Amino acid sequence: MDDKQLIARRVALELKPGDLVNLGIGLPTLVAAMVPRDAGIFFQSENGIVGMQAVAEQGLETADLTDAGGNPISALPGAATFDSAMSFGLIRGGHLDVTVLGGLQVDREGRLANWMVPGSLVPGMGGAMDLVTGARRVIVAMTHTAKGRPKIVEACTLPLTSARAVDLIVTELAVIEPTADGLLLREIAPGVTIDRVRRETGAALIMPERVPTMRGLEAEVR
Amino acid sequence: MGKTRKAAAIVEAIPEGATVMVSGFMAVGTPQRLIDELVRQRRKDLTLITNDTARPGVGVGKLISARLVRRLVTSHIGTNPETQRQMLDGAIEVELVPQGTLAERIRAGGHGLGGVLTPTGVGTVVQEGKQTIEIEGKLFLVELPLRADFALVNAWRADHIGNLTYALTARNFNPLMAMAADTVIAEARELVPVGVVAPDEVMTPAVLVDHLVARESSHG
Numbered sequence: 001m002d003d004k005q006l007i008a009r010r011v012a013l014e015l016k017p018g019d020l021v022n023l024g025i026g027l028p029t030l031v032a033a034m035v036p037r038d039a040g041i042f043f044q045s046e047n048g049i050v051g052m053q054a055v056a057e058q059g060l061e062t063a064d065l066t067d068a069g070g071n072p073i074s075a076l077p078g079a080a081t082f083d084s085a086m087s088f089g090l091i092r093g094g095h096l097d098v099t100v101l102g103g104l105q106v107d108r109e110g111r112l113a114n115w116m117v118p119g120s121l122v123p124g125m126g127g128a129m130d131l132v133t134g135a136r137r138v139i140v141a142m143t144h145t146a147k148g149r150p151k152i153v154e155a156c157t158l159p160l161t162s163a164r165a166v167d168l169i170v171t172e173l174a175v176i177e178p179t180a181d182g183l184l185l186r187e188i189a190p191g192v193t194i195d196r197v198r199r200e201t202g203a204a205l206i207m208p209e210r211v212p213t214m215r216g217l218e219a220e221v222r
Numbered sequence: 223m224g225k226t227r228k229a230a231a232i233v234e235a236i237p238e239g240a241t242v243m244v245s246g247f248m249a250v251g252t253p254q255r256l257i258d259e260l261v262r263q264r265r266k267d268l269t270l271i272t273n274d275t276a277r278p279g280v281g282v283g284k285l286i287s288a289r290l291v292r293r294l295v296t297s298h299i300g301t302n303p304e305t306q307r308q309m310l311d312g313a314i315e316v317e318l319v320p321q322g323t324l325a326e327r328i329r330a331g332g333h334g335l336g337g338v339l340t341p342t343g344v345g346t347v348v349q350e351g352k353q354t355i356e357i358e359g360k361l362f363l364v365e366l367p368l369r370a371d372f373a374l375v376n377a378w379r380a381d382h383i384g385n386l387t388y389a390l391t392a393r394n395f396n397p398l399m400a401m402a403a404d405t406v407i408a409e410a411r412e413l414v415p416v417g418v419v420a421p422d423e424v425m426t427p428a429v430l431v432d433h434l435v436a437r438e439s440s441h442g
Contacts, residue, residue: 046321047247048391063250064378064389070248070276070301075390083425084247084273084394085329088322092342122309122318123300125348126274130322133342163345 003143003172006189006217009034011100011141011170013216015041022046022091022131024101025069028141029054031100037076044096046127048087051079068127091127092134099135101128103142103169105156108203110165110178112140113158125161132162144171150202152176152183173197175214182206188213190220225384226434232407233259236372239292241269243328243370243399248274248301249281251392253376253409255435257284267292271328271370273321273395274298275305289313295368297321320348323365325398331367332401338365373403377426380410381417384431385424393425400426409435 001009008030015021015031017040023029032054035041044050045067052067053074061072075081090096105113112132115125132138145151152169169176174197175187184206188197190213198205214220233256236242242260246252260268261284270291275298276283285291286305293315299305308314319327326338339362343349353364375396378389386408388396400406408431 045391047250048394062390064392066248066250066391068247070250081390081393083388083397084321084325085398087394088325092322092340121300122306124274124296124298124318125320126298126300127321129320129346129348130342133344134322160346162342 001220004030006172006220007141007143007170010175010214010216011139014139014168015039015098017041019097020044020050020090020095022096022099022135024099024128024131026102028100028102031141044087044090045073046087046091046131048083049073049075049079049081050090051076088127088130091130094134094136096131096135098137098139099131100139100141101131103140103151104146105158106140106152106166106169106178107156108154108183110169110183111156111163112138112161112166113156114161116159118159128161132166133164137168138164138166140166140169142169142171144173145200150200153202173200176205179206184208185211187211187215190214190217224382224434225431226382226413226436229255229259229409229435230263232256232433232435233263233265235405236260236265238265239267240265240372241271241370243271243373243395243403244282244285245373245375245394245396245399246273246276246281247391247394249276249283251376251388251394251396252276252281253374253407253435254281255438256374256407256409257282260285260290261288264288264290266290269293269295271295271368273324275302277301278304286314293317295319295324297324324368325395327365327368328395328398328402330365331369332398335367337367339363340365368402370399370403371405373399373406375400375406375408375426377408377410379412379414379419380408380431380434381414381419381428382434383416384408384428384434385419386410386426386431387419387423388425397426400430405432406430407433407435413437
């Protein structure tokens with residue numbers, strides 16, 4: 001299992017039957033494949049659907065049914081489509097249980113930066129600011145470092161996506177929960193030492209007496 | 223007959239420098255023929271209000287590639303390097319707006335509201351220069367309404383008086399933009415007789431639609 005799949009598998013365990021979930025583009029989209037189809041989890045895409053299936057059934061692709069990246073999807077039985085105001089009403093109005101987003105940086109207070117790198121990458125925030133501000137629970141799914149540099153930092157140098165702290169950070173090394181006292185190390189990936197997590201994290205971590213192996217991945221040998 | 227005209231004749235009425243809303247999400251639900259016609263007639267210096275700029279040469283990306291856009295109000299340009307290049311060159315002035323805020327600003331423009339209050343963007347660069355209001359201890363940004371001279375929308379079906387329905391995720395910004403412009407132009411995949419679209423199915427009532435694009439082979 002590669003790093004991204006491991007992250008996606010761990011994130012999938014956070015989703016509960018009945019949850020309405022929005023997955024960001026990139027790594028977070030892998031989470032859908034880790035959730036059984038009968039798990040009772042509904043996926044939203046912000047371009048206007050609840051009940052999407054990430055990949056279109058072969059031969060059933062239609063130009064009018066896509067995800068937020070413009071890729072063909074399928075609508076599961078029971079799906080609903082709507083306009084952009086309702087789609088963001090679901091997001092901002094507290095109807096969205098979980099959003100899973102990628103990250104460029106997360107600071108020690110759990111605040112996320114994921115929408116621009118001034119001077120080099122200005123894609124725009126798309127729906128990210130509304131998602132982080134409005135979802136009941138925000139999970140960041142990202143690699144622990146980028147080009148060897150920590151993405152979990154004392155203070156974000158990149159523009160924030162929202163002033164609201166995220167609820168959970170899942171990387172290929174660890175599960176970290178931002179709390180009022182700071183970043184709490186909750187779980188570590190199989191085969192990863194606490195020293196390594198410390199070394200590759202740019203902010204202080206709160207260490208419980210015992211840090212268990214990542215839930216659902218205890219048997220994994222890496 | 224009635225509101226139906228050829229795309230070329232409709233677009234002739236859009237002047238250079240106009241403010242234009244164009245619906246669609248990554249070119250899904252975007253009125254392609256109207257865009258092609260804007261490009262053919264070289265309507266320059268447009269202010270374009272649209273969710274994203276799709277890809278170079280695709281959907282509203284055609285307007286960008288043809289360098290017809292002077293000012294752009296949008297939520298995402300990451301899939302179109304040409305937009306980013308023109309922004310860095312100074313050829314396009316870009317206002318980036320959170321997607322949900324963009325939808326609500328357009329809705330406010332079309333529904334006669336003086337603006338909307340949203341928590342989105344509080345404590346970020348989006349807050350810069352904006353009024354804030356605290357309600358029951360929570361801070362909101364005042365986001366102002368957006369309107370346009372023209373809205374270009376894409377329907378799945380239109381009847382001959384202009385009642386519109388949209389398909390699946392091609393609906394996106396269409397019904398919002400159809401409320402928020404002085405002149406609304408609809409391009410539909412199918413034009414059907416009045417009565418075929420049942421009242422309960424109408425997503426944009428005909429009263430909002432000024433012009434319908436005729437079938438390509440039609441003499442309008």
